[in-house]
Amino acid sequence: MxxxxxxxxxxxxxxxxxxxxxxxxxxxxxxxxxxxxxxxxxxxxxxxxxxxxxxxxxxxxxxxxxxxxxxxxxxxxxxxxxxxxxxxxxxxxxxxxxxxxxxxxxxxxxxxxxxxxxxxxxxxxxxxxxxxxxxxxxxxxxxxxxxxxxxxxxxxxxxxxxxxxxxxxxxxxxxxxxxxxxxxxxxxxxxxxxxxxxxxxxxxxxxxxxxxxxxxxxxxxxxxxxxxxxxxxxxxxxxxxxxxxxxxxxxxxxxxxxxxxxxxxxxxxxxxxxxxxxxxxxxxxxxxxxxxxxxxxxxxxxxxxxxxxxxxxxxxxxxxxxxxxxxxxxxxxxxxxxxxxxxxxxxxxxxxxxxxxxxxxxxxxxxxxxxxxxxxxxxxxxxxxxxxxxxxxxxxxxxxxxxRLPADTEPDEELHYARLRTSNAAAEALPRLAAELDVHADALSRLQTEMREHLDLLEADPDEDGDGTVPRVHGDYDRLRLAVIAEKRTVLVRLRNERRIDDAVLRQMQYRLDIEEMRLLEDPDQDD
Structure with a gap:
């Protein structure tokens, strides 16, 4: 006992x-x-x-x-x-x-x-x-x-x-x-x-x-x-x-x-x-x-x-x-x-x-x-x-x-760098991903617009919480969004392997992407 x-x-x-x-x-x-x-x-x-x-x-x-x-x-x-x-x-x-x-x-x-x-x-x-x-x-x-x-x-x-x-x-x-x-x-x-x-x-x-x-x-x-x-x-x-x-x-x-x-x-x-x-x-x-x-x-x-x-x-x-x-x-x-x-x-x-x-x-x-x-x-x-x-x-x-230890600004700088690089890479890959998935043109157009707005925010404000989360919609938009997330992950791992970002930065970015992916996968038919 x-x-x-x-x-x-x-x-x-x-x-x-x-x-x-x-x-x-x-x-x-x-x-x-x-x-x-x-x-x-x-x-x-x-x-x-x-x-x-x-x-x-x-x-x-x-x-x-x-x-x-x-x-x-x-x-x-x-x-x-x-x-x-x-x-x-x-x-x-x-x-x-x-x-x-x-x-x-x-x-x-x-x-x-x-x-x-x-x-x-x-x-x-x-x-x-x-x-x-x-x-x-x-x-x-x-x-x-x-x-x-x-x-x-x-x-x-x-x-x-x-x-x-x-x-x-x-x-x-x-x-x-x-x-x-x-x-x-x-x-x-x-x-x-x-x-x-x-x-x-x-x-x-x-x-x-x-x-x-x-x-x-x-x-x-x-x-x-x-x-x-x-x-x-x-x-x-x-x-x-x-x-x-x-x-x-x-x-x-x-x-x-x-x-x-x-x-x-x-x-x-x-x-x-x-x-x-x-x-x-x-x-x-x-x-x-x-x-x-x-x-x-x-x-x-x-x-x-x-x-x-x-x-x-x-x-x-x-x-x-x-x-x-x-x-x-x-x-x-x-x-x-x-x-x-x-x-x-x-x-x-x-x-x-x-x-x-x-x-x-x-x-x-x-x-x-x-x-x-x-x-x-x-x-x-x-x-x-x-x-x-x-x-x-x-x-x-x-x-x-x-x-009076100096402020460690490197993680924030690398996080912002990772956000910009992954978002830019995803935006460039978007037409190719859309073609591979054979998605509707409206889904591609909407996501391109949202990603351009997201990039504008990142470039204007480094402190912007740029997790890239966008409202879920039906069908093609969800599949294309998941492909974009996968593309961002690939870029993240490459940046880590090239030692441009730290493991901690990768985990922080990955956490955001994982949450977004899970939201898309758990209830794909529900609109936000």
Missing amino acids: LGLELVVVIGAALVACRIGAQRTGIAAPVLQLGVGVLLGLIPAFGALELPSEVVLLLFLPALLWWEAFNTSLREIRRYRRGIFLTSTILVVLTAGAIAATAHAFGLPWGPAWVLGAALAPTDATAVNVVSRYLPRRQLMVLRAESLVNDGTALVVFGLAVGVVVGEQHLSAVHVGWEFIVSYAGGIGAGVLSAVLWVMVRRKVTDTITASTIFFLIPFTGYLLAELIHASGVLAAVAAGLIVSQTSPVYGSAPARRQVFATWGFATFLLNGALFVLIGIESQAAVRGMEGADLRQALGLVVATALVMVAVRLAFLYISAYLIRLIDRRPKQRLLRVSNRSRFVAGLSGFRGAISLAIAIAVPTTLDSGAPFPARDTIVFVTFGVIVVMLLPAIFLPAVIRWA
């Missing part, structure tokens, strides 16, 4: 936290953590223990796949060097700094590195805490970093645990091989999963079946990666990026709308529930500590959080200036950001689901049967740092205002 009670309570908590976030401006994950801590004080919920398999197999594939699906591949290409540095070198440096800090507090080096691996990666879903305050470009870079760095952290974690329990001995060859298997195997599994399911998707016209295929993609990739001991996290991310590129080409409007609605709701529930569960689990972490150990662990939480922020800020500034010294190309200069912007990025390294999963995945015993050293401390400090690192989100909006 506790399971049903937990579902109802978590659902009610998510509703309350969303309302509270809208009214107070405090990020919803912060409120969700607080509610979870309060729920953990209730004995029935405080005894709850969340298995790491639940986080790794239920939450992470779905959440990370959806984040990758909505991430800009163009921005990843544009900032690939910075993303690579922060998702690999910064992760290892952060893990080492945390390990040194934990060792100074009395932890043996092995468990200290396990703690460092757990807390080194940033969290893609936690970045959404500040999503509405940051320019789109900076937000995309933070998300991309968080999507990739999990693979590095999991390799460090596996090596550290293997050494502690007595299964592995470190060597340069062994470490290099682990990284190759993790990254290459994970990405390969994700690519294979996406390609196979996309091939099936091309043969499917049923909306429910198409939505089910979307559901299976991240979990299939994760499973394939786990079977070869690679990174399931990277598999889900790779699959999401591939499907984001193919969905506009092979998907239908009803299927896309259902997928976006279903996954948007599902990931809201999963992400919110995860933060509530983290708060609840914190009670179990506290119960594992007593007296002096608890005081020492609290000190380690604060020290670790400070070290993590310091290392991240130092790396962002030092790496940026080193790149400026080495690479002076004009193209590179266009990618530079201000020191204030870099400071905001340094404070935006939130931790979340992956850190939670790593911490509770620490084994309880060694090969000898002895207890895993300092496991309770690792779990407690991880939970504590997740909470502490989210607290700056309360003040980060003020920091962002202080930073």
Whole structure:
């Protein structure tokens, strides 16, 4: 019965936290953590223990796949060097700094590195805490970093645990091989999963079946990666990026709308529930500590959080200036950001689901049967740092205002460009489409008139909401209008492939076209 009670309570908590976030401006994950801590004080919920398999197999594939699906591949290409540095070198440096800090507090080096691996990666879903305050470009870079760095952290974690329990001995060859298997195997599994399911998707016209295929993609990739001991996290991310590129080409409007609605709701529930569960689990972490150990662990939480922020800020500034010294190309200069912007990025390294999963995945015993050293401390400090690192989100909006980040006008400019290009292309193709469909001349004449008026509005007012929606009429006009929509989609995909517009712009335009198409298809005999 506790399971049903937990579902109802978590659902009610998510509703309350969303309302509270809208009214107070405090990020919803912060409120969700607080509610979870309060729920953990209730004995029935405080005894709850969340298995790491639940986080790794239920939450992470779905959440990370959806984040990758909505991430800009163009921005990843544009900032690939910075993303690579922060998702690999910064992760290892952060893990080492945390390990040194934990060792100074009395932890043996092995468990200290396990703690460092757990807390080194940033969290893609936690970045959404500040999503509405940051320019789109900076937000995309933070998300991309968080999507990739999990693979590095999991390799460090596996090596550290293997050494502690007595299964592995470190060597340069062994470490290099682990990284190759993790990254290459994970990405390969994700690519294979996406390609196979996309091939099936091309043969499917049923909306429910198409939505089910979307559901299976991240979990299939994760499973394939786990079977070869690679990174399931990277598999889900790779699959999401591939499907984001193919969905506009092979998907239908009803299927896309259902997928976006279903996954948007599902990931809201999963992400919110995860933060509530983290708060609840914190009670179990506290119960594992007593007296002096608890005081020492609290000190380690604060020290670790400070070290993590310091290392991240130092790396962002030092790496940026080193790149400026080495690479002076004009193209590179266009990618530079201000020191204030870099400071905001340094404070935006939130931790979340992956850190939670790593911490509770620490084994309880060694090969000898002895207890895993300092496991309770690792779990407690991880939970504590997740909470502490989210607290700056309360003040980060003020920091962002202080930073005076430049307005990101590129999305609006690209959106207007896409509207003009698709509308012009559709207008030019209209006579050909009318001939192919053998439509009545009156239908062609009416649509040509409306499209000319629409183009005049776009050229006169860039802010005009140019979704191209026109009243529906019978027969030929509807068929011709659908052909025009298809032509616009073709142009949109071409502009995206030529990197003239971003994935986010394509999705925004596609949403408008999908809505218009569905209105035409749902009730073609009804006039507006």
